[in-house]
Amino acid sequence: MFAAQYAEFGGPHVLHVTDAAAPQPLQDQIRVRVRAAGISPADAALRSGRTPMSARLALPHIPGVDAAGTIDAIGPGVTGVAVGEDVFGSVDLARLGGASAEFAVLRSWAGKPPGLPWEQAGAAGTGVETATRALDLLGLRPGMTLLVDGAAGGVGSIAVQLAVARGARVIGTARPANHDFLRELGAEPVTYGPGLPARVTAADRALDVAGAGSLPELISLTGDPSAVLTLADFTAATHGVRLTMGELAGEPHGRHGLRTAAELFTQGRFRVPVEATFALSDIVAAHTAIESGGPRRGKLVLTL
Ligand SMILES: NC(=O)c1ccc[n+]([C@@H]2O[C@H](COP(=O)([O-])OP(=O)(O)OC[C@H]3O[C@@H](n4cnc5c(N)ncnc54)[C@H](OP(=O)(O)O)[C@@H]3O)[C@@H](O)[C@H]2O)c1
Known part of the structure; x- marks a missing residue:
């Protein structure tokens, strides 16, 4: 081959x-x-x-x-x-x-699903698994507010949609040029970077996808380190925050999310x-x- x-x-x-x-x-x-x-x-x-x-x-x-x-x-x-x-x-x-x-x-x-374009399908795997695992670990429930830091990227854009599908209100950070994109995905956009708590009143849960050093601010927003999860910040333990690495670290996986994502796509509620x-x-x-x-x-x- x-x-x-x-x-x-x-x-x-x-x-x-x-x-x-x-x-x-x-x-x-x-x-x-x-x-x-x-x-x-x-x-x-x-x-x-x-x-x-x-x-x-x-x-x-x-x-x-x-x-x-x-x-x-x-x-x-x-x-x-x-x-x-x-x-x-x-x-x-x-x-x-x-x-x-x-x-x-x-x-x-x-x-x-027959209508799912090949390029979206080919890109979906670990993004869907990772986002599903993260939302599971955060215990995200309908009616909760989730902040996604780094919401416009490969994993963040999928996490936003899966969280909306679970009935959450989602606030996503991105550079201003990506704010309309986040609105299309169902999130309320805010700009990332220092001073985040002043731009977001409160969140029940926070997912750090970017690993850009925002953990203290995410803890301040949620009021609880255990309500924060990071995918990319290796200083997590010093803040009392969980870093999830999935199967590579022997953790539970979010592979069940693939079928959910396919169903949501056919309902017109998800795209990659x-x-x-x-x-x-x-x-x-x-x-x-x-x-x-x-x-x-x-x-x-x-x-x-
Ligand atoms: N732990 C795990 O299981 C796991 C699994 C998959 C991926 N990851 C990790 O997760 C990270 C993200 O992966 P990805 O595929 O989503 O990457 P990506 O597509 O490159 O997206 C990164 C995002 O970070 C945003 N960003 C840049 N600077 C930022 C800042 N200062 N504050 C907040 N957001 C900022 C960018 O937003 P703008 O475009 O709006 O600037 C971009 O949307 C990587 O480090 C990856 O290795 C971890």
Whole structure:
């Protein structure tokens, strides 16, 4: 099969599309012919070699953990799906990659609704899982107010919609140019940065997606460190705040959210905001874009 992969750590230029052995689905896994594969900031961090997790990779490595495609092989123990069905989801996250390729093995998936565009489906997997896990851990209930710090990005834009679907009032932070985008998703926008408590009266729960150092202000807003959860701030413990890392840290997962997201999509209540799509052959440009730190409106996606 063909795959985008890197044989050394470094900048986006270490990525090349070359031949690779097609993966085989193991117990409880399926293999898909990939139509679209999401890209996340973590993929670029792993590729750079700057994160300790990079040491877990065997090179050459195929980046990307989210994909959508058509099932072409089914592993032992899998029931309820058949070859030829369209699905979306994620690889076994312990592999930290494998999606940016002609074929990918998925560990978690849901049926792709026929109207869900491939690029949205390919980008959905870990964003939906992560947002679902976060809302579960926060105990978000109907009528609560949730503040999402970093609401316009890949995970934040999904968390906003899933929280609205759970009956919450959602306040989201973003740069001013993204405020209309947040309104479209169902959130009340505010600008991020110092002084947040003066711009938001109160929140019952707060989700820090950005990891930009706002935890003391989020605690002040909710009045309780246990009402705050972060996905990206590694100083969390010093504030008494929980940092969730999901399955990689042996925590419960939010994979049930994939089916919920598919149902909400068919009801017209959910979409995966996609900022840009790239052909697999343009993966260097895609990785350059994901680490640019520029304004985000959802996910970046590779199409095959
Ligand atoms: N722990 C986990 O299980 C888990 C899972 C998935 C991802 N993550 C982590 O979560 C983080 C976000 O991932 P992502 O895919 O959503 O990234 P992303 O698409 O790059 O989005 C990042 C968002 O952060 C916002 N932002 C930038 N500076 C900010 C500030 N000072 N205050 C508040 N928001 C700010 C940006 O908003 P504007 O565009 O409006 O400027 C952007 O929307 C990454 O660090 C990722 O590694 C963790």
